[in-house]
Amino acid sequence: xxxxxxxxxxxxxxxxxxxxxxxxxxxxxxxxxxxxxxxxxxxxxxxxxxxxxxxxxxxxxxxxxxxxxxxxxxxxxxxxxxxxxxxxxxxxxxxxxxx
Numbered sequence: 001x002x003x004x005x006x007x008x009x010x011x012x013x014x015x016x017x018x019x020x021x022x023x024x025x026x027x028x029x030x031x032x033x034x035x036x037x038x039x040x041x042x043x044x045x046x047x048x049x050x051x052x053x054x055x056x057x058x059x060x061x062x063x064x065x066x067x068x069x070x071x072x073x074x075x076x077x078x079x080x081x082x083x084x085x086x087x088x089x090x091x092x093x094x095x096x097x098x099x
Contacts, residue, residue: 007037021045021077042084043077046070 003020010018019040022033024047034041048070055065065071 004037007039023047043073043080045073045077 007018007020017039019042020033020037021042022030022044024045028036030041030044046069048068051065051068051070055070
């Protein structure tokens, strides 16, 4: 399934804004991907198969993983998501996305 097809399906079945996160080194720039898919590229995670394998299978120290490019990028992505899609309390005490 292509990314464009998947995003079309998501657009029909969800409300709100769709963004994508790219992973690895590919032949296309973020702007090219955004133009082709019609949505913003929120972040680009590095190609770091060794760290990904350790996260999947275990066996590496948390310090080594924490210093990896992938882990640092995921933390930065979390900060972007938190800043961009901050929750706002409603009168019923529920949290909703502000965008």
